[in-house]
Amino acid sequence: MELMNKIWEAAKADKRKIVLPEGDEERTVVAAKKIVDEGIALPILVGNRDSILSQAKAQGVDLEGVEIIDPETSPKLDEYIEAFYELRKSKGMTIEKADKIVRDPLYFGTMMVKLDHADGLVSGAVHTTGDLLRPGLQIIKTAPGVSVVSSFFIMLVPGSQYGEDGMLLFSDCAVNPNPNSDQLAAIAIATAETAKNLCKMDPKVAMLSFSTMGSADHELVDKVRKATEKAKELRPDLDIDGEIQLDAAIVSKVASQKAPNSKVAGSANVLVFPDLQAGNIGYKLVQRFANAEAIGPVCQGFAKPINDLSRGCSTDDIVKVVAITAVQAQAQK
Known part of the structure; x- marks a missing residue:
């Protein structure tokens, strides 16, 4: 708290x-x-x-x-x-x-x-x-230079080792049903800025998927991969990486096996979900199973x-x- x-x-x-x-x-x-x-x-x-x-x-x-x-x-x-x-x-x-x-x-x-x-x-x-x-x-x-309005949850997980002492940002969990790669990149950047400005965090942004660094090929993975490339191109100053599976994003031991060269893997504190179904289900699972406090959804981009x-x-x-x-x-x- x-x-x-x-x-x-x-x-x-x-x-x-x-x-x-x-x-x-x-x-x-x-x-x-x-x-x-x-x-x-x-x-x-x-x-x-x-x-x-x-x-x-x-x-x-x-x-x-x-x-x-x-x-x-x-x-x-x-x-x-x-x-x-x-x-x-x-x-x-x-x-x-x-x-x-x-x-x-x-x-x-x-x-x-x-x-x-x-x-x-x-x-x-x-x-x-x-x-x-x-x-x-x-x-x-929308604010100048912002292409899409999105949302985030501040997730506070008691006793958790993940994120920043149990604090993570989840996005987008309430607004965009199926963002395209450009929109997903914009969501990642906006949430990183929110992490810095509101939560005073050093954002490490994981672009979530069911694939880690090319372990699977599918159009759903392609979207996340393109979004990651776009976000890095627009904001090379931010630590954004993907596509990456959830365990590789937050568990250092898994990260060392699946994504050993990533600055984000194993230490992500901002999780960007590929679509609204995943994001909404994800935050509610953590909220209920981990007895986490979910603050939000809070909008960004207006x-x-x-x-x-x-x-x-x-x-x-x-x-x-x-x-x-x-x-x-x-x-x-």
Whole structure:
């Protein structure tokens, strides 16, 4: 938990406004109060004011210090409608459609971030990843020089010798179903940067496959191999290697047999999965079988920080992702 303690303290040192557009969801309401009590951010609950206050009463939560914004009564509603229309008019958007769309708390909250009325957004206790990505890509868009939005989990495995004292980053586990080689290379680079900037790690990135350094030939292996070559070409300063099997990536004895010349093999702390099925299954296996803490999914690649939650998240999960989002927002200012 040393990492989360550092993130916690960084968030407290420079509080950021974080939008929670699922404002009347019970875990979110409780989380907002915890965020205020802990002093890690300035939470903004977006939604119907009466519903939010009713939920707070049902949960026994005092929302003093928590800002509540109801899109239907907000003095900024017309400004957001006009701004959204301008952003999307080339795609056939009309003022009438924009008026209807922006009243949705998720779109309203995303417009708040876009126009610098908030610093970041966290959603997903109720909404799907697709629900979050849609307004994110339409409104926030990708950061300069970034070709694809992806996600990562911070995996904290108690008592583990693997990764960095049991800490590893898994990517992409929530966003891209079947990235091509260029996208996979971009995901690897983005996750390496996240490892450095957020987790203060020296990233050693393993491009995972069922093959290690040519031990098998298949089009699925070819994709990973090409992605590795592309990532190395774009960022020769990073330690990225592959294609490589999981055991060779993290177990030094296996690495010495399968990939003796690799700087990454046996000591990988960033695992890049070849597709979403592998990544999603992989993180859940580790979470359940190793009793690991899975923090995320956290998005990377957006021009401003917006982050997803698992719909099975706990109140504490929401608080942690808000803290991470706040620190991401600090880094972008």
